[in-house]
Amino acid sequence: MSGDSSAVRGPLKGYHHETYVLSPPGGIGRVKLRSPRATAEWFDRRCFASEEELLRGLRGRVEQVPEVVDVEGLGMQRFIEGRTLGAHWWWGRRVPEPVLAQIVRLFGQLVPITAETLHVDRRCSPLDAPDDEDTDGFLERLVAFAEEQVWGRYRDRFGTLFGELGVDDESFAHLRKNVLGLAPRPFCLLHADLHRENFVIDPRGRLWTIDWELAMVGDPLYDLATHLYLMRYPAGQRDRVIADWRDTVEAVRPGSARGLDHDLGLLLDFKRAQSVYTDVVRVALSLRDRGAAPRWPSLPRAAGRLHRALAAAAVPMGLTDVPEPQRIGDALARWCRADAAGRAGA
Template sequence: MSGGSTLVEGPLKGYHHETYVLSPPGGPGPVKLREPRSTSLWFDRRCFQSEEELLRGLKGRVDRVPDVVDVAGMGLQTFIEGRTLGAQRWRWGRRLPDAVFEQIITLFRQMVPITAETLHVERRCSPRDAPEDGDTDGFLKRLVVFIGEQVYEANRAEYGELFEELGVGDESLVRLEKSVSGLTGRPFCLLHADLHRENFVLDPRGGLWTIDWELAMVGDPLYDLATHLYLMRYPADQEARMIREWCGVVEAIRPGSSREWKRDLRLITDFKRAQSVYTDVVRAAMSLRHESGFRWAALPRVAGKLHDVLSAAAVPLGLGDVPGRREIMTALAHRQRDLTGLPPGKPSGPAQR
C-alpha cells in the first residue's frame, strides 16, 4: 500500500493497538493503520460500532478530529502531525497554557449539542446498556455492571485469588453500586470518555486535535468532565477553572447539564477510582511477567502503585483495611507461585503500611 517499507513508520507506542503510519502513493497524506494487540486487555465499554464511522459523523461538528479516507477499500484515519500533551512539557499533573486550555473548553462546547437523536452512527450497545436520556443513575450503574461482568468475572479464574488477598471480593461491587447511586438527572450528550494528555495532539501551528474516540458514548455529560479531571490531574486552581468554565458552557447550550455537579462529581470520581482498582490489579500482575521470568526487581514499585490505587478507592469499595505495600508484594508473589508451582522466594522491600 505504501509503495515500499521505507515509507512505513512504526510500530508506534500504544497500549491497545499496534499502529503504523504509511503514505500511500498518490494518497491524501499519512494515514494510520491499526490492529488491536492480541495481548492487550480491554477494560472499557465500547458504544459505537466503528470509530471511523463516528469520526465521519463528527465531521463539521467537532473541530480538529482526524479525517477518515478510503484507501484500498478501507477507511483509515489521517495521521495528525504533532506531539501529544503527554510528550510535551505539560506532562501528567502540570499546568496547561491558556491557549490549549481554551481549546479543550471548545471541545466540550461542541460535544454538548450532539445527542443520540442527532448523531446517526451505528451503535453496538444493546437496549439494556442504553438507559433513557437523563437517567444518569442507570448510566453509571451499567458501567458498574460492566466492570463486574467484563473485568472482574471475565478474569476471575486467573486473578480471583489475587483480588481476594487484596481485600476486593464479590461484595465490593455491591458496595460500589450503593455508594455511587442517587445521581441527579442531566440531559445526555456525546462523550469522548477518555480525554487525557496522550489523546490530545498539538500540531505545529498550536491547534489541539482530539484522537482515539473508540471509547466514545452517549451519556451523562458530567461523567466526561469527571473522567477528564481524573486523568489530567490539573493543578488545583486550573481544575477549579475547568469546572467553572465547563459549567458555564454546558448550561448555556443545554440547561441542566451541570445540575448538582458538586455532589455528583464526587460520586463519579469515586467510581473512577474504584474502576482503576479492577483494571490496575490485573495490569500490575501482568506487568511482572517476562519471558525470562518474574520481574522481582519491579515488585516494590508495582506494589507501591497498587497501594495508592487501593487507598484512593477504599471508601467506595468499602475496604476497611487497605493492605500495606509488603502485603501487596506478598499477594503478587503468591500469584507467581501459583502460576509456576515453584516457591516464589522472599520478596524484598520496606515493610510499611
C-alpha cells in the same frame, strides 16, 4: 500500500493497537493503519461499531478530529502531525491557557450531539441503553460492566490476589451504595478517554482529539470526571477546568451541569474503584512475561501503584484495611509464583 517501505513509521506506542503511519500513493498525505493487539486486555465498554464511521459523523460538528480517507477500499484516519499534550506537559503539570480553552470548547461541542442526531451504528443493544437523563441507569451499566467483564472475567485467575488485597464480591455492593443517587442530566456524546496522550498539538498550536474508540452516549458529567481523573491537573487549575466546563455546557445545553457539586465526587469515586479492578490485573500481568521469570525488580513500584489505587478507592469500595506496600508486594509475589506454576502445569 505505501509503495515505499522505508517511509513506513511504526509501530507507534499504544496499548490496544499496533499502529503504523504510511503515505499511500495519490498525494493524500500520511494515514494510520491499525491492528488490534491480540494480547491487549480491554476493560472499557465500546459503544460504536466503527471509530472511523463515528469520526465521519463528527465532521463539521467537532473541531480538530482526524479526517477519514478511503485508501484502496479501507477507511483510514489521517495522521495528525504534531506531539501529544503529554509530550509537552506531563501528568500533574499545568496546561497552558490556550490549550485549556480548546479542551473546554471541545466539551461545549459534544453536549449538543445526541443519540438521535448522530446517525452512526452502535454495538450496544437498545435494551442496554438507559433513557435520556437516567444518569443512575447510565452509571449502573458501567458498574455492571466492571462487575461482569472485569471482576467476573478475571476472578478465576486473580481472585486469590484480589482477596489478599481486601477486594471481594461485597465490594460492588458497597460501590453501588456509595455512587448512585445522581441528578438527571441530558445525555450527549462522550469521548470517555480524554487524557494527555489523546490530545495532539499541531505546529500551529491547534489541539486535536484522537482515539475515539471508547466514545459513548451518556451523562456529560461522566466525561468531565473521567477527564479530571486521567489528566491529573494541579489543584488550582482543576478548579478552573470545572468552573469553565460548567459555564460552557450550561450555555450550550442547559441542565448539562445539574447537580455538579454533589455528583462529580460520586463519579470520581466510581473512576477510582474502577481503576482498582483494572490496575490489579494490569500490574500483575506486567510482572509476568509468558515463558519468562517474573520481573522481580519491578515489584516495589507495582506494589506502590496498587497501594495508591486501593487507598483512593477505600471509601466507595468499603475497604476497611488497606494493606501496606510490603503486604501488597508479598501478595503479588505469591500470585506470580502460583500463576507460573499453574501455567507450567496446564
